[in-house]
Amino acid sequence: MRSLFLTIIGIITYALPCFCQLNTIHNHLRSGDVLIKQQVEYKDPGESGANRLWDFSTLKSVNDEYTLTYSLPPLDGDTIYIMGNRYFNKEDVQDGELIVGTEHNTMYYYHFTNDSLLQLGHENPSVVLEYTTPVTQFVFPLNYGQSVSTSYQTKGLYSGTVDISSRGSLITKADAYGKMILPSGDTLSPVLRVCTEQTIYDAQTDSLSENGKQLETCKWYTKGYRYPVFETVRNINLSDNTEIFGTAFFFPPQDHLYLDTDPDNQALLDELWDMDKEDAVEDNASKTITLEDIMSCKIYPNPVESIMNLEYELKEDAKVAFELYSLDGMPVKKISPKSKSKGMYYETLDCSTLYPKNYVLRITANGAFVNEIIIKK
Secondary structure (H helix, E strand, O other): OHHHHHHHHHHHHOOOOOOOEEOHHHHOOOOOOEEEEEEEOOOOOOOOEEEEEEEOOOOOEEEEEEEEEEEOOOEEOOOEEEEOOEEEEHHHOOOOOEEEEEEOOEEEEEEEEOOEEEEEEEEOOOEEEEEEEEEEEEEOOEEOOOEEEEEEEEEEEEOOOEEEEEEEEEEEEEEEEEEEEOOOOOEEEEEEEEEEEEEEEEOOOOOOOOOOEEEEEEEEEOOOOOOOOEEEEEEEEOOOOOEEEEEEEEOOHHHOHHHHHOHHHHHHHHHHHHHHHHHHHHHHHOOOOOHHHOEEEEEEOOOEOOEEEEEEEEOOOEEEEEEEEEOOOOEEEEEEEEEEOOEEEEEEEEOOOOOOOEEEEEEEEOOEEEEEEEEEO
């Protein structure tokens, strides 16, 4: 149990001031990865800059589960990859070069080449759209303060019969880093924010001031995770700056299940554990009072399906906290520290939305602590 605690403590307390870069090894899209994200209320992403604090802790869930999947494009006769109206010989395609991202019944087509992630277009039951020249979305590595911009034109069909076209510009910039408080109430630091601004105009309109729209997307990344942990999306009218819609998505760290097959990012997490293990041993050895001297606690049911009950008795006045972590050390749920008098108490943790696997419950009272394995079924 102690070694497990050292692992948890290492990942939580280690600071990463140098995490200001996205790169191909740790952040390039991978075929076969599936992400689970929760739609939450929109909140303005705030200003750019260093050492920012983003508090998304009060955002309520709108839809508990969306999925985003990355896959290879379909094959025609086992030899030709099809991506909208573009075709690629399979024998000429390198691993990771072609990716299809699917969400909200829409397929987004990506081509990775020369350290650049290009978007080719997208397709859904109503619209088939392609960029006449592929649009650069990322150039790796992408460091804090860097940006990439390009102009574009599109052509396509609406409902299979109506010609549509647009033009505009797309700017991607790594514009901020700092600390964020997740909708779960937990804090994650450091994070790097990458924002994309895409202007969209009717290609038949001469004046860019008429009927223009801007799609603004911001994503927050942290070290050891290939994909973002939070995202905001907003669409506005450029003529009067009114909002058409705004929404946000939370990617719970415990649901980044691709880590089981992502040795590059798992190695980063392992590195964090190893670097803090010795310090955690020294800190733990210095404690002379055990949790049993302060309180006793009964946890049930375990395995848990929905509500976990915490029934405990304080033998003295104490400041008590309960924190639930994934086995890779990411915070999942918590009951914030509260000062309580000697006596009996009862708390609950809602585990109904957690993915079925093992977690660690850390119980703390007056600085003493213990960790218990919790099984979610």
